[in-house]
Amino acid sequence: MGTEFIYDAVVIGGGPAGATAAQTLAKKGKQVLLLDKRGRVKPCGGAIPPRLIKDFEIPDELLVAKAKSARMVSPVGKTVDIPIENGFVGMVDRAQFDEWLRVRAVAAGATREDGLFETLTREGPLARIHYRTRGARDGDSGAIKSVLTRAVIGADGAKSQVGRSAGVQGCAEANYVFAYHEIIKTPPNTPHHFDSTRCDVVYQKPISPDFYGWVFPHGDTISIGTGSADKGFSLRNAVAKLRADVGLEGAELIRHEGAPLPMKPLKKWDDGQQVVLAGDAAGVVAPASGEGIYYAMLGGQLAGEAVYEFVESNDPAKLQLARKRFMKEHRMTFWVLGIMQYFWYSTDKRRESFVKMCEDKDVQKLTFESYMNKKLVRKKPLAHIKIFFKDMGHLLGLAKA
Structure with missing residues (x-):
């Protein structure tokens, strides 16, 4: 009987953070398994800034629209239009964008498997990842499998199951905003006040009592969503109202998604042994704006680099580098935005x-x-x-x- 194969790293979660982490490690020549749950798309307006497009080499064909301005709508309906001078904000469809990132990770040398993380156990200096494969058809329970790995990157979203299994302390419940959005087909005759190059941000209590609602153009589709930390607030009803307010209540619904968004980076991203978190699992969604794609991809890249240094040195302290490097660059931004959300949105x-x-x-x-x-x-x-x-x-x- 042969010796069981040991991966250098298993990345759990194939969103922007996980796919970028897998690509980073694969490009450095490491044996990486990207374990992704099929069909999961996060509610997201899909805005990506020029810095992301440049740093992560995103091709123009992935941009479904280019926003040239933003409109802010106040509680009494006052609007402020803000032009985006000397550039644009790229808009992506997360279903298409995330898949492209996963394919790129595989092209770099990562192995990809469709499966659902169950738990993590320790075997000396190694971790064993137990997961359930997906059946041939949706609804099939699949089979339980396991793999051995030197390191684990948990990029499995807010309230990370990987983080809990590894004993990494999670975010406080109060730091979550729950988000919900609907992707609708752009009708042939859009309302006169709809602009396909403008992102609308709505600060109105019926749409969100403590965050904001959004109407973001995606070319052939539109993302309409909202978020709130109030668990008793109906996000679906708020989105229905927002659709009616902007004259898009009759547009065809393509899909809808909901998920919690963390609003504060975790104080610790690693377990001091083999595991480090990235993306939403590490809490890196910007307060006030709710922006997460850039921070997820940067967090994934930094987690990949920290794991590379850990595998090369066998020094678990290297896992701390992901958070240290991220916070050195963005601590002030998160602090300022956190105060802004706490005060201005109250x-x-x-x-x-x-x-x-x-x-x-x-x-x-x-x-x-x-x-x-x-x-x-x-x-x-x-x-x-x-x-x-x-x-x-x-x-x-x-x-x-």
């Missing part, structure tokens, strides 16, 4: 002031430069000071009220 009065503040050209310019390039813009300190005092004016005005 009441309709504050959300009204927030949308009003976004009329300011300095705010618009710095916000989009930071979003597009994924850096808090530091080259214009006077503009930052100016915005700080404007922001404080709004805060003090609210404090008096």
Whole structure:
């Protein structure tokens, strides 16, 4: 009887984080198994900034639309249109985009298998991954299989089963926003106020009491969704209302998805032995904006690099590098956005002031430069000071009220 094959790494979850982690390791010559659950698509507006397109070499044909502006809609219906100067925000369909990333990982040398993670057990310095294969037809229970691996990357979404099995402490329940969206077919005659190059963000209580709703064009389709941390709030009813509000209630429904979105990075991403988390599993969805694709792919790349260093050195401390490197680059952004969501999204009065503040050209310019390039813009300190005092004016005005 032969010796059982040992993978260098098993990546669990084939979304942007997992697919990027698998590709990163495969390109470095490691034996990687990408274990993915067939047919899972996350609710997502599908916006990707130029920094992602450049850093991760995303071909133009994957962009189903290019947004040239954003419209913010206040609680009382006031709109602020923000042009995206000198560029665009790419829009992708997650079903197509995620599959393309998985195929790219396989092309780099990763092995892909369709299966559902069950549990993780330890065998000395190795981990054994137990998973259930999918049957030939949906509904078939499949068979339980297992593989041995030196390292594990859990990219299996919020409330990660891998993280729980490995004993990595999870996010507090209060840090989740629950998201739901519907992908509808773009009707031949769209309402006159619909713009196929504009992303609409709606800050209205019936659509979301504490987050926002969105209408994002995807070329032949449109993503309409919302999110809320209020478990008693009906996301489906809110999306139905939003569809009616924008005149798209009669459009054909193609698919719908729902999932929790973490709003705070975990304090620890690894178990100190073989496992490191990436993407939603690590909590890297940006507060306030809910943006996750770029941060997921960067987290996946950093997890892949940390696992490579771990496998090469047999030093489990190397697994900590994924979080250290991520937070060094983006800690301030997450801190600022977290405060913004906590304060500005808490009441309709504050959300009204927030949308009003976004009329300011300095705010618009710095916000989009930071979003597009994924850096808090530091080259214009006077503009930052100016915005700080404007922001404080709004805060003090609210404090008096």
